[in-house]
Amino acid sequence: MAHDEDLALRLRAALADRDAVTEKRMFGGLAFLVHGHMAVCASGTGGLLVRVDPATSAALVEQQGVERMVMGGREMDGWLRVATAQLEDDAALRAWVDRGLAVVAGLPPKGA
Numbered sequence: 474m475a476h477d478e479d480l481a482l483r484l485r486a487a488l489a490d491r492d493a494v495t496e497k498r499m500f501g502g503l504a505f506l507v508h509g510h511m512a513v514c515a516s517g518t519g520g521l522l523v524r525v526d527p528a529t530s531a532a533l534v535e536q537q538g539v540e541r542m543v544m545g546g547r548e549m550d551g552w553l554r555v556a557t558a559q560l561e562d563d564a565a566l567r568a569w570v571d572r573g574l575a576v577v578a579g580l581p582p583k584g585a
Contacts, residue, residue, distance in 0.1 A: 476502040476515040477557065484515060487563075487570045493582070500544075509583025512573030520556045521566075523573045527551035551576075 481503045488494045493508045501517025514522040522542055525533060527550040533539055538556035541548040560566045 476517050477519060478515075480521065480557070480560065481515040483560075483563070483566055484513060484521075484570065487567055491574070507574065507577045508580070510577040510580050512577045513570055516554065520554055521560055521569055523553050523555060523569045524576045525551055525553055525572050526576055529572075 484503075484505055485496075488505055491507060495506050495509075497504050497506060497511075499511065500514060500522065502514045502522065504511045504514040504522075506512065510524075511522075512524055516522050520538075530541060530550045530553065533553055534541055536559070538559035540554050541550065542552035542554050543549070544552075555569055560569070
């Protein structure tokens with residue numbers, strides 16, 4: 474399944490005012506990276522992948538439509554999958570994008 478192009482367009486709009494944002498096809502979806510670090514991704518299996526502070530993962534997965542990302546059979550703390558139904562309004566999407574941006578803002582640029 475290809476990524477949700479509507480979600481990708483909404484992510485582009487949410488990130489339009491940010492510097493150093495690049496797009497890259499990853500995980501069967503379209504990832505949005507800041508200074509080389511993935512913040513969010515329009516998933517190839519639907520919904521949004523978002524990078525979060527690992528310490529907040531347990532609390533965030535209590536929300537409806539939010540679960541830990543599973544890769545290679547392992548749940549990944551710090552990476553969440555948010556169902557499309559939870560992203561219907563722009564404010565909800567923006568809140569998740571802001572979480573991803575907050576995590577990568579504290580990381581040194583890759584290649585620096």
